[in-house]
Amino acid sequence: MALANPTTVPHPQFWRTMWANALLAPRTTLGFMRIDFVLGTVFVIPLTQMVFFAFVVTLGGGGASDVAYVALGNAVATVTYSSVFSVCQTTDSEKQQGTMEHLLVSPAGRFALYFGRGFIPILISLATVTVGLTYAALFFGVTIPVATLPELAVSVVLTAFAMVGFGLLLGGVALYLRTSIILGNIFLFIGLLLSGVNFPLSSLPPVLQWIGDGYPLTWGLAAIRASISGEAFGSLALLWAAVAFSGVVSLGLAMGCWEYFERRALSTGSIARF
Amino acid sequence: MALAAGEVSRLRTTVASLRLAVLQFMADPQWLVPSMIAPVIFGLVSFELFRGAGPYFLTYAILGAGMMSMWGQTLYGSGWATGQDRVFGTLEPTIQSPSPYLYVVLGRILWNIVIGLVGGGIVYGVVVVAAGGPPALPNPALFVVLFLFVMVTLASVGVLFAAAYVYTRYAGFIQNIGEFAFYVGTGCMFPVILLPFWTNPIALLFPPTWALDALRYVSIPGYTGFGWGWQVDLVGAVVSTAVYAGIAGGIFHRVERHVLEVGNLSEY
Numbered sequence: 001m002a003l004a005n006p007t008t009v010p011h012p013q014f015w016r017t018m019w020a021n022a023l024l025a026p027r028t029t030l031g032f033m034r035i036d037f038v039l040g041t042v043f044v045i046p047l048t049q050m051v052f053f054a055f056v057v058t059l060g061g062g063g064a065s066d067v068a069y070v071a072l073g074n075a076v077a078t079v080t081y082s083s084v085f086s087v088c089q090t091t092d093s094e095k096q097q098g099t100m101e102h103l104l105v106s107p108a109g110r111f112a113l114y115f116g117r118g119f120i121p122i123l124i125s126l127a128t129v130t131v132g133l134t135y136a137a138l139f140f141g142v143t144i145p146v147a148t149l150p151e152l153a154v155s156v157v158l159t160a161f162a163m164v165g166f167g168l169l170l171g172g173v174a175l176y177l178r179t180s181i182i183l184g185n186i187f188l189f190i191g192l193l194l195s196g197v198n199f200p201l202s203s204l205p206p207v208l209q210w211i212g213d214g215y216p217l218t219w220g221l222a223a224i225r226a227s228i229s230g231e232a233f234g235s236l237a238l239l240w241a242a243v244a245f246s247g248v249v250s251l252g253l254a255m256g257c258w259e260y261f262e263r264r265a266l267s268t269g270s271i272a273r274f
Numbered sequence: 275m276a277l278a279a280g281e282v283s284r285l286r287t288t289v290a291s292l293r294l295a296v297l298q299f300m301a302d303p304q305w306l307v308p309s310m311i312a313p314v315i316f317g318l319v320s321f322e323l324f325r326g327a328g329p330y331f332l333t334y335a336i337l338g339a340g341m342m343s344m345w346g347q348t349l350y351g352s353g354w355a356t357g358q359d360r361v362f363g364t365l366e367p368t369i370q371s372p373s374p375y376l377y378v379v380l381g382r383i384l385w386n387i388v389i390g391l392v393g394g395g396i397v398y399g400v401v402v403v404a405a406g407g408p409p410a411l412p413n414p415a416l417f418v419v420l421f422l423f424v425m426v427t428l429a430s431v432g433v434l435f436a437a438a439y440v441y442t443r444y445a446g447f448i449q450n451i452g453e454f455a456f457y458v459g460t461g462c463m464f465p466v467i468l469l470p471f472w473t474n475p476i477a478l479l480f481p482p483t484w485a486l487d488a489l490r491y492v493s494i495p496g497y498t499g500f501g502w503g504w505q506v507d508l509v510g511a512v513v514s515t516a517v518y519a520g521i522a523g524g525i526f527h528r529v530e531r532h533v534l535e536v537g538n539l540s541e542y
Contacts, residue, residue, distance in 0.1 A: 188312075
């Protein structure tokens with residue numbers, strides 16, 4: 001069909017763009033996430049990371065409750081591998097595969113484009129946390145009452161969404177960088193220190209606590225711990241709101257970053273360099 | 275003395291590879307950062323978890339974090355270099371050249387040892403600043419010697435892995451997925467004897483397990499590791515390192531022949 005106005009650019013539908021990206025990303029920008037990589041991320045990394053910190057706590061004189069605390073924290077923290085590290089690297093993939101220029105001139109809606117790209121990582125994140133929590137219950141003495149499973153499921157889903165939003169934000173920042181590896185590595189592990197994964201946030205200096213509060217993992221982990229301990233719906237709802245808020249803010253900032261750096265890219269023509 | 279046609283100087287190959295590794299690092303020194311972030315954070319987390327456990331637990335945190343950093347530089351640097359060669363398309367010409375690939379890798383590993391020590395030093399500095407002071411060391415000189423030896427044992431693992439990486443497209447997978455398993459298996463942050471007994475023989479297959487146990491014996495008073503003491507640890511580390519080096523040499527020779535016959539080297 002001919003266009004009514006030759007200067008009008010047709011914008012693909014939101015859902016079509018999102019689904020196309022969700023389905024294509026594992027073969028393109030997320031191509032490094034092969035099935036062996038995904039299976040290792042879901043089944044191996046959570047167990048080895050939990051074992052590592054459980055023994056560190058044991059060596060430091062920690063008891064069963066400390067081991068359970070650390071195991072639960074690390075079970076959730078492994079979500080960063082798929083949600084933050086992998087999503088953040090999609091920008092590098094675009095640059096290395098030479099598709100960045102084409103993406104920048106595409107009329108496709110950016111939100112659908114990037115959110116679609118994060119769809120598979122969200123699913124992998126859900127699987128990673130679920131397997132991690134299973135390990136925590138089976139091997140590390142973490143008690144997960146059956147009655148708390150619905151609240152726990154909501155907390156896990158919200159955390160996965162929020163963390164992928166944060167990964168997209170880093171991907172947006174990485175647009176301006178030569179590589180996202182450094183950024184990805186920082187946020188892959190920073191949660192172990194600043195998000196209450198291995199010890200309560202209150203044992204850190206106030207400045208570090210504030211930084212930790214800005215990271216969605218902190219709120220997601222707090223919501224998951226609260227869900228398992230059977231806290232009242234009111235306080236749980238507040239934590240869910242905080243997780244959702246951190247995810248929305250991350251996504252909003254991600255879109256802002258992309259828009260800003262896209263404009264710079266189009267004016268300088270240098271953004272695809274790496 | 276000039277080399278006859280067809281002869282290859284192993285020393286020249288190693289030095290050339292080392293020089294190239296130095297130049298590549300100087301061109302983009304930011305690559306020191308990714309392999310140091312995890313060790314620094316793990317060191318700080320362990321320090322926090324060990325807080326109040328005793329004066330020598332700072333040594334555990336520093337040794338563990340330092341080893342992680344050195345491990346990252348040694349293994350990642352060596353293994354990743356082979357992977358990058360494959361991606362950039364330079365692996366085939368390198369293997370086809372008359373110089374044995376082993377000496378190309380050796381040059382890279384030598385530089386990675388230097389950078390690993392720099393990384394270990396930086397990790398040490400960060401954890402010491404966070405702790406408010408250095409750990410008490412009963413025998414600093416022996417500690418330094420053994421610390422350097424740990425680096426050599428790590429390099430022996432690195433060279434063996436690098437040989438295997440020529441064969442596989444899954445170097446990145448092995449490194450990423452096996453990272454924590456190696457930290458646990460070699461007891462980099464805690465004594466291996468804390469692990470279930472059946473895991474101990476497996477852990478002893480790795481030279482760093484022996485070397486780290488010896489290092490802890492000389493640096494942590496009252497340390498309870500393998501019952502045979504640090505001298506036997508040292509012998510075990512030397513023997514296992516030599517075995518690794520020998521196996522790596524054999525594998526490199528075989529791998530080079532095999533990939534030239536099969537011709538699938540550049541697939542990834």
